[in-house]
Amino acid sequence: MDRDACVELDRQDPLAQWRDVFECPEGVVYLDGNSLGALPKATAQRLDHVVREEWGTGLIRSWNTAHWIDAPSRIGDKIARLIGAEPGEVVATDSTSVNLFKLLAAAAKLHAGRPTILTEAQNFPTDLYIAKGLVDLLGGAHAVRVVERADLERALDDRVAVLALTHVDYASGSFHDMPRLTDAAHRRGALALWDLSHSAGALPVDLNASQADLAVGCGYKYLNGGPGAPAYLFVARRWQEALRSPLTGWMGHADPFGFEARYRPAPGVRRQVAGTPPILAMAALEVGVDLWLQVDLPAARRKSQALGDLFIRLVDTIDGFDLEIASPRDAALRASHVAVRHPQAYRVMRALIDEGVIGDFRTPDLMRFGFAALYTRYVDIWDAVRRLDHVLRSQAWARPEYARKLAVT
Amino acid sequence: MDRDACVELDRQDPLAQWRDVFECPEGVVYLDGNSLGALPKATAQRLDHVVREEWGTGLIRSWNTAHWIDAPSRIGDKIARLIGAEPGEVVATDSTSVNLFKLLAAAAKLHAGRPTILTEAQNFPTDLYIAKGLVDLLGGAHAVRVVERADLERALDDRVAVLALTHVDYASGSFHDMPRLTDAAHRRGALALWDLSHSAGALPVDLNASQADLAVGCGYKYLNGGPGAPAYLFVARRWQEALRSPLTGWMGHADPFGFEARYRPAPGVRRQVAGTPPILAMAALEVGVDLWLQVDLPAARRKSQALGDLFIRLVDTIDGFDLEIASPRDAALRASHVAVRHPQAYRVMRALIDEGVIGDFRTPDLMRFGFAALYTRYVDIWDAVRRLDHVLRSQAWARPEYARKLAVT
Numbered sequence: 001m002d003r004d005a006c007v008e009l010d011r012q013d014p015l016a017q018w019r020d021v022f023e024c025p026e027g028v029v030y031l032d033g034n035s036l037g038a039l040p041k042a043t044a045q046r047l048d049h050v051v052r053e054e055w056g057t058g059l060i061r062s063w064n065t066a067h068w069i070d071a072p073s074r075i076g077d078k079i080a081r082l083i084g085a086e087p088g089e090v091v092a093t094d095s096t097s098v099n100l101f102k103l104l105a106a107a108a109k110l111h112a113g114r115p116t117i118l119t120e121a122q123n124f125p126t127d128l129y130i131a132k133g134l135v136d137l138l139g140g141a142h143a144v145r146v147v148e149r150a151d152l153e154r155a156l157d158d159r160v161a162v163l164a165l166t167h168v169d170y171a172s173g174s175f176h177d178m179p180r181l182t183d184a185a186h187r188r189g190a191l192a193l194w195d196l197s198h199s200a201g202a203l204p205v206d207l208n209a210s211q212a213d214l215a216v217g218c219g220y221k222y223l224n225g226g227p228g229a230p231a232y233l234f235v236a237r238r239w240q241e242a243l244r245s246p247l248t249g250w251m252g253h254a255d256p257f258g259f260e261a262r263y264r265p266a267p268g269v270r271r272q273v274a275g276t277p278p279i280l281a282m283a284a285l286e287v288g289v290d291l292w293l294q295v296d297l298p299a300a301r302r303k304s305q306a307l308g309d310l311f312i313r314l315v316d317t318i319d320g321f322d323l324e325i326a327s328p329r330d331a332a333l334r335a336s337h338v339a340v341r342h343p344q345a346y347r348v349m350r351a352l353i354d355e356g357v358i359g360d361f362r363t364p365d366l367m368r369f370g371f372a373a374l375y376t377r378y379v380d381i382w383d384a385v386r387r388l389d390h391v392l393r394s395q396a397w398a399r400p401e402y403a404r405k406l407a408v409t
Numbered sequence: 410m411d412r413d414a415c416v417e418l419d420r421q422d423p424l425a426q427w428r429d430v431f432e433c434p435e436g437v438v439y440l441d442g443n444s445l446g447a448l449p450k451a452t453a454q455r456l457d458h459v460v461r462e463e464w465g466t467g468l469i470r471s472w473n474t475a476h477w478i479d480a481p482s483r484i485g486d487k488i489a490r491l492i493g494a495e496p497g498e499v500v501a502t503d504s505t506s507v508n509l510f511k512l513l514a515a516a517a518k519l520h521a522g523r524p525t526i527l528t529e530a531q532n533f534p535t536d537l538y539i540a541k542g543l544v545d546l547l548g549g550a551h552a553v554r555v556v557e558r559a560d561l562e563r564a565l566d567d568r569v570a571v572l573a574l575t576h577v578d579y580a581s582g583s584f585h586d587m588p589r590l591t592d593a594a595h596r597r598g599a600l601a602l603w604d605l606s607h608s609a610g611a612l613p614v615d616l617n618a619s620q621a622d623l624a625v626g627c628g629y630k631y632l633n634g635g636p637g638a639p640a641y642l643f644v645a646r647r648w649q650e651a652l653r654s655p656l657t658g659w660m661g662h663a664d665p666f667g668f669e670a671r672y673r674p675a676p677g678v679r680r681q682v683a684g685t686p687p688i689l690a691m692a693a694l695e696v697g698v699d700l701w702l703q704v705d706l707p708a709a710r711r712k713s714q715a716l717g718d719l720f721i722r723l724v725d726t727i728d729g730f731d732l733e734i735a736s737p738r739d740a741a742l743r744a745s746h747v748a749v750r751h752p753q754a755y756r757v758m759r760a761l762i763d764e765g766v767i768g769d770f771r772t773p774d775l776m777r778f779g780f781a782a783l784y785t786r787y788v789d790i791w792d793a794v795r796r797l798d799h800v801l802r803s804q805a806w807a808r809p810e811y812a813r814k815l816a817v818t
Contacts, residue, residue, distance in 0.1 A: 023465035032469045039465035047456055047689070056432035056448035057637055059767060060441045068636060070816075095684025097658030098507055105546055123671065126659035126684070129672040131658030137514055138458075138546070146670075219775065227464055227477060227688035248542030249506030250535035257818045259780050261530065261555075263538035275504025275535070276629065279636035280456070281690040317603035358469060363668050408472035409666045 001313070002382075009310075009378035012294075015303050018374040021291060022224070029357045029380045029387075033371030037224035044286045050283040053149055059119060065115040072273045073249070078289045079223075079232050081198060082175055082297070083215065084206030089240075092219065092232045092285060093273045095198055098247070099216040099233040100130045102272060107191050107214065108138060110408040111161035114190070115141035118160045120149050124170050127195055131164060153184050159354070160190040162214070168193045168198035168335040173327045175203065175335050176212040186211065193240075193375060201372075202293055202336035213239055222336065222372060224288030228277050230281050235269045249274030292373070300373035305331035307371035307381055314385035315340060319391040326366055337370040344397055346409065349387075351397040357384045361409040390409060411791075418719075418787035423705075424712050430700060431633070438789045438796075439765045443607060443746045443779030446633035448519040452696045458693040481660070481682045487698045488632075488641050491706070492605060492624065493615030498649075501628065501641045501694060502682045505606055507656070508625040508642040509539045511681060513573060515652040516600050516623065517547060520570035523599070524550035527569045528721040529558045533579045536604055540573060551604070562593050569599040571623070576614070577607035577744040581773055582736040584612065584744050587619040595620065595809035600648075606630060610701055610781075612710055624649055631745065631781060633697030639690050644678045658683030671799040679746035700783070709782035714740035715779035716790055717747050723794035724749060730801040735775055755818065757800055764796045770818040 008200060016153040023039040024030065030038060053307055063069050076090035084091070093099065104117060117131045126147065135142040147155045156163065161183040182192040193214040199205050201222025207215055207272045215234035218227030235243055252271040254264045265271035273293050302347040314322055315338075324341040328334040342348050342365060349361040359369040369384065370376075393398055419425055432448040433439065439447060463471040472478050485499035490497070502508065515525060526540045537555065544551040556564045566573065572594040579585040591601040600665040608614050610631025616624055624643035628634030644652055653674060659665045663673045670781040674680035723740050724732055724747075733750040737743040751757050751774060758770045768778040778793065800806055 010651075023461070025466045025468070028468070030468055036469045036472075037462075038468065039460065044457055044460045044465075047460055048453055051448065051453045051635075052432070053813065055445075056453075057434045058770065058818075059434070059439055059447065060445045062447075062636070063765065064815045068817075082531075094507065095687075096504070097660075097684035098503065098656060100655050101683075102791065109546065124667050125662070125670075128670065129657040129659060129662065130673055130683075133655050136653075137518065137655040137659075139627070142429075191780075218685070227461075227471070228685040228691075229689075230687065233685070234612065244545075246542050246546040247510050247699055248538040249504065250538060251506075253534070253538065257816075259534050261534075261537065264540055274539075275506035276627070276637040276638070278504075278639065278687055278690045279685045280638075280693055282690055284460075343768070353470070360469065363762060406473045407666075408469075408477075 003379065006378040008381040013303065014299055015373060016047055022375040024375055027356050029384045030171060031357065031359045031369040031371065031376065031384055033201070033372030033375070034221055034368065035360050035374065037229055037288065038375050040224055040287050042290055043226070043284050046287050047280065047283055047384050048075055050280060068277070068279045070278050071279060073283060075289060076232055076269070078293060079200070082200050082292055083234065084208050085234050088206065088268050089237055090232055090234045091269050091273055092282060094231055095197065096216050096218045096231040097126050097130050098307055099231050100195065101134055102245045103193055103214045103216060103233060104131055104134050104162060105246040106247070107162040107193065109144060109244065111191070114161035114345045115143055116159045117144045117162055118155055119144060119150070119164045120147055120152055121146050122149055122168050122169055122171065124140050124195065127164065127166055138266050152181065156184055156188040156190060158188055160188060161191050162191040162323065164193040166195040166197065168202065170198055171326070171366055172331055172339055173335045173337045175199070178212065182210050182212050183362050195387065198335055200308055202304065204297060205232055208236070212236065217283045221290070223285070223292060225285030226281065229285045230278060233272055235272060240268050245272045245274065247274040251276060279315065283361055289334065295374065302338040303373040304371045306336055307376055307378065308336070310381045311338050311369060311371070311377060312383065315382065318385070318389050318392065336372070337368050339368050341365050342367060347397040347402040348391055350402040351391045351399070355391060357387045357389045410775045412788065415787040415791040416519045422712065422787070423708055424782055431784040435767050438793045439795055440766065440768045440778040440780065442784070443630055443777065444769050445636055446630055446697065446781065449550070449633055449700055452635065452693050453812060454694050455772065456689065456692055458687060477686070480686050482679055484691060484695050484698060485678070490608070491609050491701055493617050493645065494616065494643050496597065498646055499641055499643045500678050500682055501639050501687065501691060503640055505506065505604065505627045505640040506539050507627050507641050509536060509604065510621055511656050512602055512625060512642060512644070513540055513543050513571060513621045514655040516571040516602065517551060518545065518653065519651055520536065520600070523568055523570035525568045526553045526571055526573055527561070527564055527599070528553060528555055528573045529561055531558055531580065531583050532557050533575050533604065533606070536573065536575055550575055550721070560725055561590065565593055565597040565599060566596055569597060571600040571602050573602040575604040577611065578725045578796030579607055579737070581748055582776055583742055584608070587621065591621050600772050603805050607744055611713065614705060616643055616652065620688055620777050621730070621765065628697070629693045632694070632701060635690065638694045639687060642681055643767050644681060649677050654681045654683065655664055656683040660685060670705050677701070702781065703797035711746040712782040713780045716785055716787065717743055717745070719787060719790045720747050720778060720780070720794065723790065727794070727798050746777050747776050748775045750774050751776060753806055756806040756811040757806060760800045760806040761797055764800060766793045766796045
């Protein structure tokens with residue numbers, strides 16, 4: 001394997017033309033689309049239109065004429081197609097954290113006799129914090145039970161209201177067997193809630209085939225919706241009437257402009273919307289989602305697996321620098337990023353970013369490299385690993401400035 | 410009074426030059442800045458920069474280099490200056506509905522022995538719905554007590570945890586005596602929470618001089634932050650450590666990237682942030698807020714009062730069409746919009762909008778006309794009332810198409 005071979009792989013890549021759809025800054029190998037997806041070229045123009053025409057000229061009229069009011073459902077229906085859901089089962093709204101709170105609260109209320117939210121220690125921190133914040137608010141017997149991954153199925157008992165898991169582990173990139181764990185939850189009478197933040201756009205997800213009850217996910221990673229893009233949530237149709245959001249904002253009312261004294265939830269999943277939708281952010285999200293609707297999803301999965309395999313194979317050739325692959329080596333068991341362990345991971349990543357290879361750091365000792373199938377090339381993998389090798393050999397990471405902690409890593 | 414006299418008033422208006430700072434479409438008299446503020450000309454360029462440079466080129470690095478991570482606190486500190494708060498007492502985050510939920514829940518928890526949220530029947534619907542959604546979630550003795558405005562002070566008893574009111578009535582534009590009601594709440598040991606959605610940018614607000622405890626407000630009305638702009642919340646410094654958001658998302662953690670197993674709230678008001686901030690929407694909001702920091706606020710108040718007075722005076726000259734001023738005639742008692750009652754208000758407003766005068770309708774029989782001091786001219790008031798007169802005289806409103814209900818009114 002050499003660089004020319006990677007160039008040849010790019011030449012044969014059936015998805016190669018997608019790179020041109022995104023802004024890919026010169027001199028940068030971007031391997032952090034798992035944290036913030038790259039900018040679709042169409043986004044700036046679309047936002048400019050929404051700002052100047054829809055807001056500037058249309059003003060308040062655009063809630064009707066530009067269909068702003070439908071954005072949560074319209075974009076939700078599009079996201080549904082990427083995660084195995086039906087139209088009317090997904091809305092784009094709020095943040096992942098807020099959506100998780102809404103659905104966990106609704107689940108806790110539905111199964112009021114079951115006090116436990118079951119999750120795993122390795123869950124993404126905000127998912128743990130939100131669950132704990134909810135049970136602290138509810139008080140009484142409500143509790144979050146946090147167990148190791150291997151103990152999840154055993155911990156499912158008839159006190160569990162909802163099993164809440166992130167599908168893809170943000171650290172290792174391994175992922176749960178969604179149908180199996182969902183079925184295990186159902187057999188004990190619990191609901192299964194899946195956080196798809198690292199899943200949609202990274203690997204195939206089929207919520208309905210998995211019989212999933214609830215799901216949330218973010219718009220700013222593989223979906224390319226922009227920094228802090230609106231998130232989404234899914235409620236399987238069979239639960240929509242029974243589940244009620246605790247955040248009963250006017251945009252989830254059956255008739256928001258009826259100004260009724262009593263809250264009357266909108267039919268279907270729309271009742272999970274709370275406040276006024278953030279139209280500018282929604283417009284950017286919709287551009288990213290619209291692109292994904294045109295993607296051959298199995299082909300994208302195959303490519304991201306091949307990129308990850310190549311990355312691991314090349315990292316394995318770096319000898320003597322304490323690198324350890326912290327992700328499944330079997331591509332079938334890995335989502336779309338690879339984590340590499342190193343005792344100086346933070347500083348190595350800082351130095352690598354200054355060398356133009358952008359990944360990220362996860363405490364205490366992981367470097368993450370994400371492989372967004374739409375704009376990552378095989379040659380990028382080659383260049384990234386060569387520069388990683390250089391940073392380690394040159395000890396560029398040892399410069400004192402790289403010890404300084406940044407707010408976001 | 411005639412049109413020339415209005416032109417002369419505009420010529421003498423010390424705020425006249427502000428109109429040029431906003432997009433004001435040709436042929437439109439925009440009197441709905443109380444619902445969606447006009448577009449600042451600077452916003453499109455700023456957003457384009459954020460999209461192309463900060464997101465497109467800076468990518469994930471911009472969380473640090475473009476200070477995205479500070480946006481909730483930075484913009485909050487700026488909004489603080491418009492509402493009589495100190496730096497570190499306000500964050501820009503989430504929607505008004507979500508912020509209201511967070512603060513009401515925190516207040517209910519703080520005063521756990523006091524089961525009542527007290528509010529008034531005339532409160533904005535989402536404020537009522539959110540309070541009821543919260544008490545439904547909490548169960549037990551928790552309840553929302555909804556009384557008529559005149560009965561509020563009498564209803565303050567030692568069962569009230571928080572008095573939650575919208576400062577300016579969305580319908581009539583009248584406003585509460587914030588210092589007096591806050592004091593009344595405090596004398597009974599309750600907290601006072603103010604929704605400033607129709608206040609900031611419309612009339613002077615001094616939260617700290619009023620001894621207010623908590624506040625929320627939206628960014629998309631007078632603050633010109635864009636459709637569905639992020640909202641803000643205020644927690645008086647004396648309550649910041651005692652109050653805990655139930656929405657304990659990672660961005661409210663003391664060390665979001667420490668990935669600690671336990672939630673450890675950030676110091677100060679920052680703990681009220683939940684998920685990842687929506688950077689594109691925040692950037693647009695910041696443009697609007699930055700403009701307001703340069704405005705002579707008392708002058709803006711005087712102008713909006715004068716515009717309202719002129720509007721009422723001119724509407725009074727329309728005879729025989731069942732118009733009724735549904736707002737205080739005394740400008741000292743009125744915020745920045747005037748409501749006009751008419752039996753066919755919905756259809757009259759639809760026809761008026763087609764005549765190029767944009768206000769809005771509030772069920773069952775109110776037309777609202779907002780006077781945004783920065784871009785509304787005296788001559789706009791003249792033209793608006795003349796066209797209202799025309800719509801009534803010509804019965805243009807009787808066209809059947811205007812009976813059809815729009816999603817947003």
